[in-house]
Amino acid sequence: MMNVNETYQKFADYYDAYAGAFDKDLAFYTSLCRPDEKILEVGCGTGRVLQRFLNDGFQITGVDISDEMLAVAKQKLASFCHSGNLVILHHNFFEHPLPEVYDRVLVTWFTFNYILETPENFLKNLVASMDSQAMLAMDVFYPRTFTNPNVNDVWTTRQLTYHGRVITVQDKRTVSGDMEERIQIYRENGKETHIHTRRKYYPPHILKQLLECAGLMEIMFSEQYESNAFKPTLEEHEIVEHFVVNAKKP
Structure with a gap:
């Protein structure tokens, strides 16, 4: 895996200027979740997705491995941290699972593509942080x-x-x-x-194998940010910029 801490130590100051205006995925993520679920965002960065969930009345936990990115998120979303609607954690899924389990896990905006080797270790600990019947959604990039x-x-x-x-x-x-x-x-x-x-590109068939080996089932794909667009297979010629994979823990 790349030295994310060193990279995002530099990037944290520019991240909101670069990515803050991107909102095509926000309504999609909230549509996948219910307010009574325990929701986890992996790779929350400076809180772009967290902000939408909180504004819509959800409670959510965000994790990242960059202290600098999390510091920005905590500053921006301090009132939600104080109210108890938001928990922000520094956590590395390569090392161990979280102590709590979640109903819906979101690996947002190409976070998974920064895993350059041994994605099995990441997924093992991620799945261990999911409750029975929990759902996982991951947004994966397609090289331009x-x-x-x-x-x-x-x-x-x-x-x-x-x-x-x-x-x-x-x-x-x-x-x-x-x-x-x-x-x-x-x-x-x-x-x-x-x-x-x-960043490493994971084709749909490879990603499906990884998720199945991690113990997930009912794996579905969508090349759109639409909750009703998931299908069991996705050919590479159908992908334009990204695709989302959705899977369930038994």
């Missing part, structure tokens, strides 16, 4: 260069504005086999921050 080879190994530039900040981002993705290498350069007020990440 698979559908548009012209963007492979090409620099792009865009400008972000966020709460009065103006940030210029240069971005380059290079895909080789099932691995994506990405370099981002953030520039703000003369400061330059380089962030290097690696």
